[in-house]
Amino acid sequence: MRHKTRTIYAGGVPIGGDSPVSVQSMCNTDTRDTLKTLNQIRELEYAGCELVRLAVPDKTAALTLKDIAEQAKIPIIADIHFDYKLAILSLESGVACVRINPGNIRGKERFREVVLCAKELGRALRIGVNAGSLEQDLLDKYGVSAASIVTSAKRAMEVAENEGFTNYKVSLKSSSVPLTVQAYLEFAKDTDVPLHIGITEAGGERTGTIRSAVGIGSLLLNGIGDTVRVSLTADPVREIDAAWDILAAAGVRKRKVEIISCPTCGRTEVDLISIANRVESECQNIKSQNGLTVAVMGCVVNGPGEAKEADFGVACGKGCGVIFAKGDIIKKTEENNLVEELMKTVRENMDA
């Protein structure tokens, strides 16, 4: 069951409550370059990104946000470290949300100024705790631990709540998967604040995806998480693909076709690896809000069962395959036409 949180809004995107778990990423362009940044935002949006974060390293970047926020179709989140004045400038430039790291903003009063500005302008904040930049007194007391991460967030929350500001979410990130999961579980015990989840500095595409899948997946299966960012040392579009795959695997939200394929074995009598790869690649461009499943199976052991259970499927035999649609056998096809015939069946019947 999903952990109960209140709903906040970042622009038009609801986060928390019963809202769909949203997907976000972060541009890696020079955010002072409006054109390049807007182009990347469009690419991300096309891939399924619903909120996008931009680094704000200086005043020029904060001012450039005005043009970007006006032209982008998805809400912009400004990422602020160290300088609370950049947070205020970014809010004045029209961003929907500001991410503040309480560990490096240096003082409650500065954070309070940001809270008051967000409240006055009707914007959102993310209290984004990172295990790599915790306050020194917390490190002295608790070391790098779930206790220090959670306490850092709760301190900042207290400042916001004292000002009557509730339109904020929290993230509790660490590059350690077990520590991250532990921190979120601790935090969720006695709060209803919407949670932005992710594993920070997760690594390159393969390693980072696996670590994110384990961490984010564990949280989602515990009902925790209202918005997700997969953090990869890779093209940010890959983060969006990975985030959607994790949401689908956790049974939380679907946007793409889900492929079910067997690992192949000594019974396989077609080139199933190549067939499955081609089907997966062709399915990449099919958007499916209801989460279509396509099974690509090697033989009669589990093939007919899985192909019948999926929306579409093929159960292969010796140099051939039987194609299924919505549980029914459609046709038998030779191996060299299998992918074309299966994809034709998917396209003709997917909205039926």
Ligand code: SF4
């Ligand atoms: S479905 Fe058939 S070919 Fe595929 S792994 Fe299972 S037994 Fe092997």
